[in-house]
């Protein structure tokens with residue numbers, strides 16, 4: 001097997017909301033890549049050893065005074081470069097071209113005419129017009145535009161409102177696109193990335209799940225040797241995939257600690273044990289800590305207090321258990337690549353776009369444990385594919401995200417066991433029905449929220465006075481912004497009837513139609 005990291009691409013981030021999407025497109029084309037902030041020390045860029053560079057878009061204007069710039073040394077490395085949107089404008093301006101603002105932004109679909117038969121766009125088109133020019137349907141999002149080509153560049157593409165929508169210096173293999181090939185609305189986007197990565201940069205396509213699994217397993221074996229590893233298994237996608245990977249790599253040297261805080265979804269604890277302990281033979285210790293969590297939450301109604309209480313108790317219990325494992329040398333964590341970018345961004349004070357996952361961060365174990373983080377290089381979609389390649393069930397690997405504090409933030413105000421039990425049943429009905437109607441994977445996240453207010457209802461034998469639940473379902477790409485999901489009325493009706501008929505404590509079901517912003521996805 002060729003080394004997974006032999007052919008790699010470096011993406012310089014100028015702050016675009018699409019930067020991670022670019023990275024995912026590159027990875028999907030089978031090429032490893034990383035994202036660095038545009039102003040990282042140049043030495044790090046040189047050392048990285050990329051076969052090519054992509055300059056992302058960004059929110060700034062190249063006409064502003066202290067705008068982000070492309071490091072000029074980059075052009076001296078002689079590797080191919082693809083600048084996208086701001087990346088193209090910055091490059092064009094720094095190489096002697098001109099950028100202007102004509103007071104018109106372009107946002108949305110556009111039709112681009114390819115020009116000049118460049119190596120990047122040759123024979124890539126959605127249609128060909130009568131004169132034989134390739135036409136591409138693309139996604140645009142920009143205010144400024146390139147007005148004059150820099151020396152050595154030729155015109156590669158144009159639209160009506162951006163006559164210079166693509167530029168190319170074929171000799172130096174430097175290309176710029178005003179539109180966003182990483183966005184799926186650009187129908188030929190994948191073809192454009194593949195052309196750049198494979199034909200122009202000469203990268204192979206070694207980056208795939210099978211190779212990732214194989215390489216990660218041998219890396220873990222080499223690092224851990226015959227040491228012992230403990231892992232906090234939560235039942236979420238990341239820790240589940242780490243468990244499966246480590247089990248494959250080191251078998252019984254792995255011990256998973258699963259803290260059941262009583263705030264999990266319906267049958268979740270049993271499901272984790274069935275999947276890992278029974279089916280896969282993974283060493284899992286289940287700590288039933290429902291009582292301790294409920295006790296800690298007594299009298300707490302402020303969301304932040306509840307979050308802190310749950311997080312701190314989790315750490316306390318995990319540490320108690322971990323300390324019993326005197327032979328442990330390593331602590332495994334499900335850190336994934338977006339977390340790595342986020343903390344890199346945070347340390348340089350340039351955290352753009354990246355969501356804070358509010359997870360229980362590094363566990364401050366005062367034990368001498370070394371960290372093993374086998375998913376550090378992977379995006380969530382790659383983690384999922386690796387999970388499937390390792391034989392984890394599809395439904396587990398493609399689950400919606402679930403917050404660390406669990407139902408603790410889906411029961412408004414004080415958490416009580418009877419509320420949690422009622423909520424679990426309602427949530428299970430909603431999720432089961434979403435799956436049965438093929439809607440589960442069409443929404444990004446769905447759940448039920450318990451409202452501790454009573455409402456009047458009527459049943460065959462009289463009046464009832466019971467609690468309210470809210471159904472929440474959203475569609476989102478990055479969880480930073482979200483739209484409420486437009487679920488069919490008859491589906492909502494069916495779910496609402498089932499919940500009210502089958503669960504005694506609930507008298508009313510409402511559907512949450514708040515977008516984010518200004519709402520958040522969770523209610524607390």
Ligand code: XMP
Pocket residue numbers: 307357358359360401402403404405445479516519520521522523524
């Ligand atoms: P919000 O409610 O902030 O949620 O719009 C965005 C995403 O983050 C999840 N979330 C959490 N995840 N611990 C977590 O691990 C938390 O405290 C937490 N709060 C929100 C939420 O489920 C959604 O996917």
